[in-house]
Amino acid sequence: MAKKLIVQKFGGSSVANVERIQNVAKRVIGYKKEGHDLVVVVSAMADTTDELLELANQINPEPEEREMDMLLSTGEQISVALLAMAIHKLGFEAISFTGAQVGIITDANYTKARIIKINAERIREQIKRGRIVIVAGFQGVTMDHNITTLGRGGSDLTAVALATALQANECEIYTDVEGIYSTDPRIEPRAKKLKAITFDEMLEMASLGAQVMQARSIEVAKKFNVPLHVRSSISTNPGTMIVKEVNRMEEALITGVTLNKNEAKITVCDVPDKPGVAADLFQNLSDGGVNVDMIVQNVSHTKKTDISFTVGKAQCAKAVKLTQKIASDIGAGDVVLDDDISRVGIVGIGMKSHPGVAAKMFGTLADNKINIEMISTSDISISCIIKKKFGETAVKMLHKEFGLG
Amino acid sequence: MAKKLIVQKFGGSSVANVERIQNVAKRVIGYKKEGHDLVVVVSAMADTTDELLELANQINPEPEEREMDMLLSTGEQISVALLAMAIHKLGFEAISFTGAQVGIITDANYTKARIIKINAERIREQIKRGRIVIVAGFQGVTMDHNITTLGRGGSDLTAVALATALQANECEIYTDVEGIYSTDPRIEPRAKKLKAITFDEMLEMASLGAQVMQARSIEVAKKFNVPLHVRSSISTNPGTMIVKEVNRMEEALITGVTLNKNEAKITVCDVPDKPGVAADLFQNLSDGGVNVDMIVQNVSHTKKTDISFTVGKAQCAKAVKLTQKIASDIGAGDVVLDDDISRVGIVGIGMKSHPGVAAKMFGTLADNKINIEMISTSDISISCIIKKKFGETAVKMLHKEFGLG
Numbered sequence: 001m002a003k004k005l006i007v008q009k010f011g012g013s014s015v016a017n018v019e020r021i022q023n024v025a026k027r028v029i030g031y032k033k034e035g036h037d038l039v040v041v042v043s044a045m046a047d048t049t050d051e052l053l054e055l056a057n058q059i060n061p062e063p064e065e066r067e068m069d070m071l072l073s074t075g076e077q078i079s080v081a082l083l084a085m086a087i088h089k090l091g092f093e094a095i096s097f098t099g100a101q102v103g104i105i106t107d108a109n110y111t112k113a114r115i116i117k118i119n120a121e122r123i124r125e126q127i128k129r130g131r132i133v134i135v136a137g138f139q140g141v142t143m144d145h146n147i148t149t150l151g152r153g154g155s156d157l158t159a160v161a162l163a164t165a166l167q168a169n170e171c172e173i174y175t176d177v178e179g180i181y182s183t184d185p186r187i188e189p190r191a192k193k194l195k196a197i198t199f200d201e202m203l204e205m206a207s208l209g210a211q212v213m214q215a216r217s218i219e220v221a222k223k224f225n226v227p228l229h230v231r232s233s234i235s236t237n238p239g240t241m242i243v244k245e246v247n248r249m250e251e252a253l254i255t256g257v258t259l260n261k262n263e264a265k266i267t268v269c270d271v272p273d274k275p276g277v278a279a280d281l282f283q284n285l286s287d288g289g290v291n292v293d294m295i296v297q298n299v300s301h302t303k304k305t306d307i308s309f310t311v312g313k314a315q316c317a318k319a320v321k322l323t324q325k326i327a328s329d330i331g332a333g334d335v336v337l338d339d340d341i342s343r344v345g346i347v348g349i350g351m352k353s354h355p356g357v358a359a360k361m362f363g364t365l366a367d368n369k370i371n372i373e374m375i376s377t378s379d380i381s382i383s384c385i386i387k388k389k390f391g392e393t394a395v396k397m398l399h400k401e402f403g404l405g
Numbered sequence: 406m407a408k409k410l411i412v413q414k415f416g417g418s419s420v421a422n423v424e425r426i427q428n429v430a431k432r433v434i435g436y437k438k439e440g441h442d443l444v445v446v447v448s449a450m451a452d453t454t455d456e457l458l459e460l461a462n463q464i465n466p467e468p469e470e471r472e473m474d475m476l477l478s479t480g481e482q483i484s485v486a487l488l489a490m491a492i493h494k495l496g497f498e499a500i501s502f503t504g505a506q507v508g509i510i511t512d513a514n515y516t517k518a519r520i521i522k523i524n525a526e527r528i529r530e531q532i533k534r535g536r537i538v539i540v541a542g543f544q545g546v547t548m549d550h551n552i553t554t555l556g557r558g559g560s561d562l563t564a565v566a567l568a569t570a571l572q573a574n575e576c577e578i579y580t581d582v583e584g585i586y587s588t589d590p591r592i593e594p595r596a597k598k599l600k601a602i603t604f605d606e607m608l609e610m611a612s613l614g615a616q617v618m619q620a621r622s623i624e625v626a627k628k629f630n631v632p633l634h635v636r637s638s639i640s641t642n643p644g645t646m647i648v649k650e651v652n653r654m655e656e657a658l659i660t661g662v663t664l665n666k667n668e669a670k671i672t673v674c675d676v677p678d679k680p681g682v683a684a685d686l687f688q689n690l691s692d693g694g695v696n697v698d699m700i701v702q703n704v705s706h707t708k709k710t711d712i713s714f715t716v717g718k719a720q721c722a723k724a725v726k727l728t729q730k731i732a733s734d735i736g737a738g739d740v741v742l743d744d745d746i747s748r749v750g751i752v753g754i755g756m757k758s759h760p761g762v763a764a765k766m767f768g769t770l771a772d773n774k775i776n777i778e779m780i781s782t783s784d785i786s787i788s789c790i791i792k793k794k795f796g797e798t799a800v801k802m803l804h805k806e807f808g809l810g
Contacts, residue, residue, distance in 0.1 A: 018463045052483065058423045060490040067493070070501050071486035074479035078457065081476035085465040088472070096475050100505075101550050145506050 004169035005127070006031060009041040009137065009159035013176050014233040015079050016046035024174075024233070025086035028132060032092060037127045039166060041137040041159040042083055044075025065110035069139070069149045073098070076136035076155070083134050094132040097122070099148075100141035102133075104158065108142045112151035115140060118165040135162065153214025160217045164224040171221070172229045173213065179230050179239030180205065180212055182404040183257040187395050190405040194255065196241040196248075201255050201347050204381040207293075208345035209260030218242065246349070253357055254348030257398045259391050263293060264316045265341050265374065266323055267308040270333030277330055278307060284326050290319045294343070294376040294383060304333075308374055310385065313339060341373065342391030345383040346398055358382050364401045370394055409574035410532070411436060414446040414542065414564035418581050419638040420484050421451035429579075429638070430491035433537060437497060442532045444571065446542040446564040447488055449480025470515035474544070474554045478503070481541035481560070488539050499537040502527070504553075505546035507538075509563065513547045517556035520545060523570040540567065558619025565622045569629040576626070577634045578618065584635050584644030585610065585617055587809040588662040592800050595810040599660065601646040601653075606660050606752050609786040612698075613750035614665030623647065651754070658762055659753030662803045664796050668698060669721045670746050670779065671728055672713040675738030682735055683712060689731050695724045699748070699781040699788060709738075713779055715790065718744060746778065747796030750788040751803055763787050769806045775799055 008028065015021050028040055052071050056063050063071075080096035087094035103119030126133045137155025140148045150157050156173055163171035178193050180202065185191040197205070199222035206215040212230060221228050221242065231239025271277055278297060285292055295309045311319045316339060324335045344365075351357040361382055365372055370393070374385035386394055399405060413433065420426050433445055457476050461468050468476075485501035492499035508524030531538045542560025545553045555562050561578055568576035583598050585607065590596040602610070604627035611620040617635060626633050626647065636644025676682055683702060690697055700714045716724045721744060729740045756762040766787055770777055775798070779790035791799060804810060 018460065021464060055423065055483075055487060056490055059426060059487055060494040063490040064493050067486045067489045067501055070489075070503075071483060074482045077479045077482075078460075078476060081472045082460060082464055084472045084475075085461055085468040088469050089465040096472055098475075098552075147503075 007163040012043040012046040042079040043155040048075040073139040096134040099139035104140035106140035113148035120165040156217035174233035204347040208258035258345040260343040264339035344394040412568040417448040417451040447484040448560040453480040478544040501539040504544035509545035511545035518553035525570040561622035579638035609752040613663035663750040665748040668715040669744035749799040
């Protein structure tokens with residue numbers, strides 16, 4: 001087998017206690033024994049971050065973000081040191097590094113910093129010396145030496161960015177599931193693990209509610225064409241490859257069905273139908289830090305129209321408040337909130353070349369007496385907003401109708 | 406009151422929980438309100454270090470020292486971030502730094518690194534901006550960016566070194582006692598808190614067993630003439646100043662009485678009385694990493710002599726093993742271990758100018774039927790090895806006889 005440079009990422013649950021850290025050590029060494037070079041990215045031990053957050057919250061419920069990053073970055077530093085010790089104990093050479101030490105340079109947007117560049121020289125040097133290199137995930141450092149963290153899914157991002165910088169042959173994301181499924185197995189037990197999925201499909205899956213990986217890391221992997229292997233940290237089964245292109249023998253119409261119950265729908269009624277009104281509304285929401293997801297506006301026949309959009313539930317109150325102000329400014333009518341919704345989506349590059357996928361989806365929902373409140377489509381996905389209680393049924397029916405079971 | 410630059414050090418018990426961190430924040434702000442500039446050095450929260458050590462021990466009882474420092478340095482990083490948050494909460498500006506971030510450059514002797522230099526520019530810049538600067542104690546960084554720790558008493562050393570580098574007006578060491586006492590108040594309730602003590606006296610106190618500060622920090626403070634103020638983190642009472650010279654109105658004969666029950670005595674019997682034998686013995690012990698404390702050798706009338714020395718109990722087994730080997734090599738007799746000993750000492754610059762202090766000490770012990778097994782003296786101290794059970798009695802009697810009560 002050819003010698004490969006493999007970047008592996010283990011999340012917080014994979015290093016949650018001494019035994020699991022020892023298991024990760026064994027697993028990593030297994031690859032080392034096969035002759036590969038290894039860079040291992042580790043998250044904070046599960047619970048550590050929560051404990052630190054709780055301490056911070058008791059002291060200052062609105063902590064300065066720079067200090068928050070100073071605090072939270074210790075979690076990964078603990079993990080990397082312990083993993084290095086576990087590997088040493090088994091007789092192999094390893095060295096741990098913080099984000100700062102391996103030159104993961106970010107901007108100064110504390111708690112959600114973006115990686116500007118990586119000076120991978122130090123890692124390359126240690127790999128040459130035959131060591132397993134262990135890097136703290138989720139963190140970086142600004143040009144003037146302040147510690148930053150990368151926000152949700154930050155350790156995945158560290159792994160993908162390192163794989164890019166090091167031109168790694170593989171990037172493995174170890175997680176507590178076996179891979180990416182055709183839908184959530186907790187909802188549909190007949191869900192199938194996918195052998196492979198494209199970056200674009202995965203991006204749609206992520207944004208439509210699949211929780212395995214954050215969209216941000218997938219975007220970077222897509223940009224630099226780093227194939228990802230999402231797999232279980234417990235079993236040795238192969239997981240799901242996330243790649244640029246998938247050659248499926250029999251092209252499936254769709255790849256997966258997603259469900260997101262964490263959104264709410266806001267409707268602005270009787271919006272004057274003139275240019276710039278929608279721009280005004282969404283610019284103001286964006287300025288207010290609200291992430292809008294789906295947007296639907298119907299053509300108007302009455303000089304007035306309704307605009308509906310969805311936002312994450314956490315931002316719901318803020319979004320309504322902002323929307324009410326703007327509605328009043330632009331002479332629109334009521335602002336109506338509906339948080340009793342589910343968003344069900346189908347994703348698949350197959351739908352590009354197969355007409356009728358949308359019709360089949362809508363038909364399936366209709367056959368099950370499920371009313372569609374909003375529709376939004378992209379090249380490779382279709383999402384529908386339905387009543388919350390129909391979410392699981394819709395997933396099961398679509399999974400079956402599109403032959404994913 | 407003139408504006409001063411004050412370096413303050415708070416130990417692990419002073420930041421052991423949220424409430425105590427808040428108290429430290431209030432205390433620091435009190436000085437800020439008086440117009441002073443502040444650099445605050447903080448240790449890890451009490452228990453944090455023990456918890457990390459326990460984790461490490463479970464994974465690898467003999468961890469690589471570099472990884473140990475990587476692990477342990479997180480403790481202080483947590484403290485500084487939390488203290489900064491607590492100060493922010495009270496409406497004052499503060500910024501936290503790791504040892505690496507403020508340029509505390511050390512050698513690569515992990516777990517007991519020595520400070521080579523400090524680039525205090527970053528601290529000065531933040532002071533100029535009116536911020537309270539919080540620095541992680543106990544840690545530094547090598548020239549090639551590896552994290553190091555400074556060993557026992559490391560946070561004191563950080564404070565003293567920063568006070569030196571910044572030419573601070575004061576360096577306050579906050580602790581859980583009220584200051585330095587004429588003897589251990591747990592043994593002699595009439596022990597008096599000393600207003601002031603010289604560096605040299607404090608060094609003797611430290612080496613003779615007073616636990617408040619490690620000798621290393623005092624040596625650095627002496628070298629750069631940084632006056633230290635050892636005081637309580639709970640009360641606002643003034644503590645004890647450690648300074649170059651003390652002008653006492655009525656020169657006391659001695660300043661303090663010390664007791665150390667953590668040593669053992671090793672005697673090598675019938676050592677051939679020829680040049681180089683003692684050198685051989687102690688060079689070998691030193692090469693073996695054994696710290697020898699007192700050494701006594703009597704003049705010989707028989708071509709054979711006995712050599713006795715004391716070592717810390719932790720190093721006892723190793724020392725005996727090494728000594729037996731050397732004894733055999735040089736043709737000496739038995740090696741006898743006695744760990745049933747106390748070392749009682751008196752310290753004071755007064756004895757330089759007053760004859761008869763030693764005689765008074767020996768007389769006091771004799772009056773109390775306490776046999777002296779070894780004697781060792783310096784310019785400003787006299788130590789006697791006696792049976793362990795007499796330790797406390799000896800301290801009380803000497804404290805009384807020298808009028809310290």
